[in-house]
Amino acid sequence: MSAMILETIRSDYLAHLSYILIHKGKAAVIDPRRDCQAYIDLARQHGASISHIFETHRNEDYVTGSRELARRTGAQIMHGKGFPFDFGAPVSEGDWFDIGDLRLTVLETPGHTFDSISLVLRDMSSGEDPVAVFTGDALFIGDVGRTDFYPDRREEVAGLLYDSIFGKLLPLGDHVILYPAHGAGSVCGSGMAQREFSTLGFERRHNPALQLGREAFVRRKAGERHEYPPYFRKMEEINAQGSDAPLCEIREPKPLGAEEFAKLVANGGAQVVDVRSPEAIAGAFVPGSLAIPEQLVSGYAGYLLDYGQPIYLVAETQEEMQSARAQLLRMGYDRVEGWLAGGLTGWETAGRQYDSIPAVNVRELVRRIQADEDFTLLDVRKQEEVEAGMLPGARHIFLGDLPNRLTEIPRDKPVTTFCGSGQRAVIAASILKRHGFERVEDNLGSMAACRSYGCPIVEPATSGKPDEQEAA
Known part of the structure; x- marks a missing residue:
């Protein structure tokens, strides 16, 4: 008797969760990511073929x-009928x-969208009671879409979401296991729990969102x-038209020596x-480069990178480079054409010029604030x-803007520059340096250190008046 398999495939940094179901030689995948080999390997491991x-x-x-995944397996793609997709087959309420x-x-x-569907899982060998539900971005763990x-x-779509949750999902039963399409850290919701398991x-x-009546729920969602x-617009276009390039047609990034890399930088357009x-x-970087630490590529590349220009990466290791590239591919950035072999060590030993960003310790930052020194603290x-508190006199501009x-x-x-822990601060500092700001520093540690x-710490509306300050 073959085992029933349900595996969760996590895509780090995007906080994306996808799933594969396997039983009796058949397999189905829900919300797959673009680099889909993991699903194929799991199906093969259990002697199954992906059909849906x-x-x-x-x-x-x-x-x-x-x-x-369909290109590689021949499986049929199913999606909701509330949007005119250029591929796949629409499904309707009750299809099984x-x-x-x-x-x-x-x-x-x-x-969340008009085409959103959820998939109710039943084990027909045990009866017709629901076991689990895959909710996409309708219902999360700790939040809603x-x-x-x-x-x-x-107001209309907020009301639709309330009706979907309270009229269709929750009535499935308290025992039903919840499998959403995203976890904590996703841009598709806020306040999600760190765990990836729950029940209805x-x-x-x-x-918290499910403690509200319909009117309050709609008011809250409409006001968010x-x-x-x-890059969301680019994703919507690709995912509606099915215009993503096959991965086999996208070349691997080429390792480049310092001299070749320097020529590409000097020629512009990269x-x-x-x-x-x-x-x-902060210690040393290629002049003119944009800093996006690996774990923030998914969160901020879509604000800062152009789809029309090739991308060249600087990384500490090949593994770090490949992780960044995978994140970029998942966001449709297919033109990652090269990387600096040897990293900054290779650049430095080749005698190339490098730049740096002085780091300001939290104690020095507090001293400057208390001494009322003339500088810009950019949050x-x-x-x-920011609404939870900021430093006196800080100027707030969201990094993406x-x-x-x-x-x-x-x-x-x-x-x-200042953020939550110093990672976004270094991105901001690199943006300023690229645009000709000469005296730029970053506060490593930032609010966590503070x-x-x-x-x-002051409330944003207080404008940093000394008599309204309080200890963190």
Whole structure:
């Protein structure tokens, strides 16, 4: 008797969760990522072939992997009917698909998007009671999906999401296991729990969004303001048209020596991205490069990189380079054409010029604030972070908006960049350096260091008045 297999495939940094179901030689994949070999390997390991691929909704934050997986397996792609996809087959409420004794039944659960569906899992060898539900971006662990993709219909889509959750998902039963398409850290929601397992009953009792009545739920969702990275539009286009290039047609990045790398940089038209740690970048980096530490590539490349220009990476190791490239491919950046072999050591030993970003310790930062020194403290955190407290006199510009708001920053005095832990601060510092700001520093540790040390913290609306300061 063959075992029933359910495996979760996690995509780090995007906080994307996808799933494969296997039984009796058949397999189905739900919300696959673009680099899809993991699903093929798992199916082969258990002697199964992938016959069905499900997309729970038109995704905005990554290139969905359904077309790539279908190219390799011949599996049929299924998606909701609420959007005119150029590929696959639409499904409707009540449609069901058998994977051995496992049955997936479609629920139409619009709200996050109009085409959103959920998939109810039943073990038909044990009866017809639901065992689990794959909710896509409708219901998360600790939160619900964002509903701001239709700004002129905010109340309508928020109401649709409430009705989907309370009218279709929660009635499945408190015992039903919840499998969402994203975990904590995703841009598709906020307040998600760090764990990746829950039940509908637990969420019904403890999920803050599910404690609201319909009117309050709609009011809250309609009033939310999430970041909307520019690359979302590119993802929507690719995922609607199925226009992603087959991965086999995309060349591997070429390792480049310092001289060849320097020529590419000098010729212009290339985007040099340094994915090393903030501390390494601050110590020495290729002049003109954009710093995006590896673990933040998924979060900020979509704000800062151009799809039309080739990308060249600077990394500490080949593994770090490959991780950054995988993240970029999942976001549709297919033109990662090379990387600096030997990293900054190779660049330095070749006698090439390098730049650096002085790091400011938290104690020095506090001293400057208390001495009322004339400098710009640039806070690049998200709005909800700033609302929880900021340093006196700081100027807030969200990192994703920084390239378009550089004229708001004085050039005639030093700029110290600041964030939650120092990683985004080094990105901001590199942006300023690329645009000709000469006196730029970053505060490594940033708010995390401040809260450990005891910096003065003020509410954003207080404008940093001394009598309104309080210990962290």
